[in-house]
Amino acid sequence: MRVALFLTCVNDTLYPDTGRAVLKLLNRLGVEVDFPMAQTCCGQAHYNTGYRHQAEPLARHYSDVFGEYDAIVTPSGSCAAMVRELYPRLGERAAAEGRGDELSRVLAPVIPKTYELTEFLVDVLGVVDVGAYYPHKVTYHPTCHGLRSLGLGDRPRRLLEAVKGLELVELPGAEECCGFGGTFAVKNPDVSAAMGLDKVLGAESTGAGRLCAADNSCLMHLGGTMSRLRTEIKPVHIAEILASTEDDTEGDAT
Amino acid sequence: MNSRERVLARVRRAVGDASDSASSSYAQDVPRDYHEQHGARTAAETADLLAENLAEYRALVHRAQEADLPALIARLLAERDADSVLAPAGLPREWLSGVAARLVEDSPDSTPHELDEVTAVVTGCALAVAETGTLVLDGSPDQGRRRITLIPDHHICVVRVPEQLVSSVPQALPRLDPGRPLTWISGPSATSDIELDRVEGVHGPRTLQVILVE
Amino acid sequence: MSGTFVGMPAFPAAAHGAVADRTLRANLRHATHTIRDKRARAVTELDDWAELREAGKQIKDHTLRHLDTYLVQLEEAVVRAGGTVHWAVDADEANSLVTRLVQETGEREVVKVKSMATQEIGLNEALEEAGIRAYETDLAELIVQLGKDRPSHILVPAIHRNRGEIRDIFEHEMASWGRPAPEALADSPAELAEAARLHLREKFLRAKVGISGANFMVAETGTLVILESEGNGRMCLTLPETLISVVGIEKIVPTWRDLEVFLQTLPRSSTAERMNPYTSTWTGTSDSDGPRTFHLVLLDNGRTDTLADEVGRQALRCIRCSACLNVCPVYERAGGHAYGSVYPGPIGAILSPQLRGMGSEIDRSLPYASSLCGACYEVCPVAIDIPEVLVHLRERVAEGGEVVRNGARITVRPAKGHAAERAAMRATAWAFGRPGILRTGQRLASRTRRLHPRKLPGPGKAWGASRDLPEVPQESFRDWWARTDGGKGEVK
Numbered sequence: 001m002r003v004a005l006f007l008t009c010v011n012d013t014l015y016p017d018t019g020r021a022v023l024k025l026l027n028r029l030g031v032e033v034d035f036p037m038a039q040t041c042c043g044q045a046h047y048n049t050g051y052r053h054q055a056e057p058l059a060r061h062y063s064d065v066f067g068e069y070d071a072i073v074t075p076s077g078s079c080a081a082m083v084r085e086l087y088p089r090l091g092e093r094a095a096a097e098g099r100g101d102e103l104s105r106v107l108a109p110v111i112p113k114t115y116e117l118t119e120f121l122v123d124v125l126g127v128v129d130v131g132a133y134y135p136h137k138v139t140y141h142p143t144c145h146g147l148r149s150l151g152l153g154d155r156p157r158r159l160l161e162a163v164k165g166l167e168l169v170e171l172p173g174a175e176e177c178c179g180f181g182g183t184f185a186v187k188n189p190d191v192s193a194a195m196g197l198d199k200v201l202g203a204e205s206t207g208a209g210r211l212c213a214a215d216n217s218c219l220m221h222l223g224g225t226m227s228r229l230r231t232e233i234k235p236v237h238i239a240e241i242l243a244s245t246e247d248d249t250e251g252d253a254t
Numbered sequence: 255m256n257s258r259e260r261v262l263a264r265v266r267r268a269v270g271d272a273s274d275s276a277s278s279s280y281a282q283d284v285p286r287d288y289h290e291q292h293g294a295r296t297a298a299e300t301a302d303l304l305a306e307n308l309a310e311y312r313a314l315v316h317r318a319q320e321a322d323l324p325a326l327i328a329r330l331l332a333e334r335d336a337d338s339v340l341a342p343a344g345l346p347r348e349w350l351s352g353v354a355a356r357l358v359e360d361s362p363d364s365t366p367h368e369l370d371e372v373t374a375v376v377t378g379c380a381l382a383v384a385e386t387g388t389l390v391l392d393g394s395p396d397q398g399r400r401r402i403t404l405i406p407d408h409h410i411c412v413v414r415v416p417e418q419l420v421s422s423v424p425q426a427l428p429r430l431d432p433g434r435p436l437t438w439i440s441g442p443s444a445t446s447d448i449e450l451d452r453v454e455g456v457h458g459p460r461t462l463q464v465i466l467v468e
Numbered sequence: 469m470s471g472t473f474v475g476m477p478a479f480p481a482a483a484h485g486a487v488a489d490r491t492l493r494a495n496l497r498h499a500t501h502t503i504r505d506k507r508a509r510a511v512t513e514l515d516d517w518a519e520l521r522e523a524g525k526q527i528k529d530h531t532l533r534h535l536d537t538y539l540v541q542l543e544e545a546v547v548r549a550g551g552t553v554h555w556a557v558d559a560d561e562a563n564s565l566v567t568r569l570v571q572e573t574g575e576r577e578v579v580k581v582k583s584m585a586t587q588e589i590g591l592n593e594a595l596e597e598a599g600i601r602a603y604e605t606d607l608a609e610l611i612v613q614l615g616k617d618r619p620s621h622i623l624v625p626a627i628h629r630n631r632g633e634i635r636d637i638f639e640h641e642m643a644s645w646g647r648p649a650p651e652a653l654a655d656s657p658a659e660l661a662e663a664a665r666l667h668l669r670e671k672f673l674r675a676k677v678g679i680s681g682a683n684f685m686v687a688e689t690g691t692l693v694i695l696e697s698e699g700n701g702r703m704c705l706t707l708p709e710t711l712i713s714v715v716g717i718e719k720i721v722p723t724w725r726d727l728e729v730f731l732q733t734l735p736r737s738s739t740a741e742r743m744n745p746y747t748s749t750w751t752g753t754s755d756s757d758g759p760r761t762f763h764l765v766l767l768d769n770g771r772t773d774t775l776a777d778e779v780g781r782q783a784l785r786c787i788r789c790s791a792c793l794n795v796c797p798v799y800e801r802a803g804g805h806a807y808g809s810v811y812p813g814p815i816g817a818i819l820s821p822q823l824r825g826m827g828s829e830i831d832r833s834l835p836y837a838s839s840l841c842g843a844c845y846e847v848c849p850v851a852i853d854i855p856e857v858l859v860h861l862r863e864r865v866a867e868g869g870e871v872v873r874n875g876a877r878i879t880v881r882p883a884k885g886h887a888a889e890r891a892a893m894r895a896t897a898w899a900f901g902r903p904g905i906l907r908t909g910q911r912l913a914s915r916t917r918r919l920h921p922r923k924l925p926g927p928g929k930a931w932g933a934s935r936d937l938p939e940v941p942q943e944s945f946r947d948w949w950a951r952t953d954g955g956k957g958e959v960k
């Protein structure tokens with residue numbers, strides 16, 4: 001099976017540690033992973049901000065870059081949802097504009113092959129215990145796209161529960177949005193910040209040392225809020241927890 | 255072009271050619287994979303469910319045999335000091351044989367102000383829905399005009415079980431005549447308008463007593 | 469602020485004050501969380517919820533596709549049952565129609581059942597201008613009317629008020645509208661409801677004209693349906709001699725049987741009850757029971773324009789349950805007034821800009837008043853994909869395009885104030901098509917990382933007022949991959 005890592009533009013630029021964690025984790029599980037250097041961005045921000053036509057070439061580019069792989073793994077619920085839920089819609093809208101099914105045909109191959117990381121682990125590799133060690137009290141925030149678009153369900157939770165040394169505690173109001181929402185965060189800063197603050201205070205109230213999620217975009221917003229508030233609790237991507245082993249100093253991979 | 259024609263023309267332009275042959279595609283377009291009722295129950299269990307759901311929304315539920323009905327109705331009215339009682343023309347008069355309060359006929363000439371002087375009303379019903387705890391009145395002679403069950407503050411409604419009882423909303427609708435004015439009643443009047451918290455007792459009868467007659 | 473990169477429009481400005489208002493935040497939080505949990509329980513009780521939702525969606529979609537047929541069928545049935553049917557293209561026409569109908573009765577006051585359609589067209593204000601006083605009789609509407617306030621929720625228009633505030637409004641305002649509030653009124657919901665009962669009773673008993681909307685109109689029978697809780701609806705529908713119902717044309721269902729779906733989904737989605745206390749159905753007029761004269765005003769007012777948009781038309785499936793408001797984290801914090809419409813919350817954010825068009829700043833800002841979290845879609849009993857429509861309307865703002873306004877197809881230009889954003893989107897789309905350019909940009913950012921502040925000036929302030937920026941790493945992942953040959957050359 002030829003597996004490609006679609007790291008996403010945000011992770012590539014700002015969170016390379018997450019990329020290294022995915023690599024380390026999958027290698028440990030015996031999966032060879034390629035990182036096609038031509039990859040860029042799935043077009044989600046463009047699409048969701050109302051620039052569907054700007055998102056189209058990015059979707060085509062994604063299809064070009066990843067079309068030859070058997071599986072495309074991404075450590076981002078929202079980017080996976082862009083491909084799986086919204087690429088079909090890009091094709092439908094193009095058809096509705098009288099452009100036929102050409103775009104749909106171009107995008108079709110990559111749609112079912114794109115997996116969010118925890119889906120790939122649980123559904124494709126069939127593992128729940130990935131042999132990780134992470135001696136921290138962790139609370140988990142299921143991000144909206146993971147929860148409602150992809151339907152990740154209890155996959156992340158099962159993976160976390162199998163991690164040695166990890167104590168998983170319930171996040172109050174877990175299913176409520178953190179307030180990031182892409183450009184929402186800057187177009188509606190007051191509401192976005194209020195939502196982020198409530199999420200951070202909820203996470204802090206659990207006594208956990210780490211707030212875990214499967215999407216660094218949400219964690220950037222929550223981490224920025226934590227940093228400003230100087231909280232004890234820190235953000236961490238689920239890949240970094242799952243990659244950690246006893247060999248890592250302080251249990252943190254990277 | 256008048257407004258009717260203008261609106262219809264706009265609708266037709268908006269939906270394109272889809273507007274023809276409505277009736278032919280209706281059955282195909284609408285999947286009805288939902289249940290006709292939720293769960294299987296015996297007639298007795300259905301009656302219990304109705305009682306339970308009515309009570310949950312603060313209706314007061316009583317069970318009785320037909321023979322005991324006059325005494326029960328008399329007692330319920332007396333307990334709440336009813337001095338006048340509205341009785342629709344088709345209500346069996348023997349049901350009210352023990353009532354001490356003054357009987358008031360349902361007349362088209364009585365004004366709302368006059369009805370406001372009456373303390374209670376006794377009616378039958380068209381049917382009751384167990385799953386939702388609902389009574390349906392359809393203005394038949396034993397139920398009277400809609401306003402008589404609205405203005406008096408105390409409503410006693412008699413339901414014959416199992417004849418007038420259905421399990422579910424899907425079972426209720428085909429038994430009702432849409433040509434009659436219907437009132438579906440699920441508990442006494444209530445509001446959630448203050449802090450989205452339900453409290454009973456606003457404009458409709460604040461006391462709803464339901465007698466299930468077996 | 470408009471004209472900046474973020475195109476700061478009206479909703480954010482209105483939300484700014486709401487977010488800072490602690491009483492409002494607490495009121496909204498309390499109310500929405502109370503109902504949210506109850507709704508979830510009420511829905512879980514039905515194991516065929518998904519099927520009911522699908523049926524509701526398909527009934528509405530079918531009706532919309534054949535709306536002309538069903539409107540004509542409804543009209544015939546209502547007339548056959550003794551009613552009179554009027555058609556109104558817009559708010560002005562509906563208002564003058566209703567005003568004339570009231571004037572013809574010779575009455576100077578009307579009692580009203582809570583109705584979104586009449587709020588949408590500003591009927592009370594139009595009647596007031598003609599010297600006719602309209603009394604709102606729903607408890608929450610009464611609170612809004614007495615408080616000279618604006619509604620902030622579809623189901624509970626006074627949701628932004630807590631019991632103490634309501635008590636004060638009753639105490640100070642009831643006397644100038646009729647029967648004063650009782651002496652020493654307490655702030656318990658039960659006592660407040662009792663005060664409303666006493667205040668409104670004299671109005672109900674003397675009312676000669678009632679005005680309502682409707683939740684549903686059944687085309688095959690000509691039946692109108694109203695779901696309510698308090699009994700004010702029954703009062704207005706049965707005691708007056710004349711009843712005037714103003715109903716949006718999308719409220720039609722084809723058959724009597726269709727009610728079996730919505731009578732199950734609406735109460736549970738709305739007040740989280742198995743069934744609301746009172747549902748009234750009426751077909752034209754009945755002999756010696758209820759109003760002797762019945763007028764139905766069928767209202768377009770932007771609905772056919774909405775119908776013309778094949779993505780946006782799903783908003784017309786809405787049955788006004790308000791579940792999407794109660795579950796929305798943005799609504800909870802911004803409050804209903806920030807939406808600048810009688811339709812607040814997620815459904816308002818897609819309905820208002822379609823019904824009114826996007827000529828105003830507020831209507832152009834509404835499609836952005838969402839983090840696209842999808843909670844609204846999840847709870848919607850007719851499966852309106854609100855995020856999909858929001859994004860579709862954002863496209864209309866950002867890119868312009870063809871729309872129908874007042875029945876005419878026109879092309880709208882991209883909105884002003886989005887020029888910088890548009891340029892940025894184009895530039896990033898261009899760069900993302902060229903990995904080399906992306907790489908150059910990443911390297912530049914990494915090389916200058918020590919110089920980056922954790923807060924930004926200008927438009928970036930919107931981020932930095934409450935959040936630090938992430939630190940830019942020493943090298944991007946792709947540079948690390950290239951340097952270490954995919955980690956194989958990594959020395960640890």
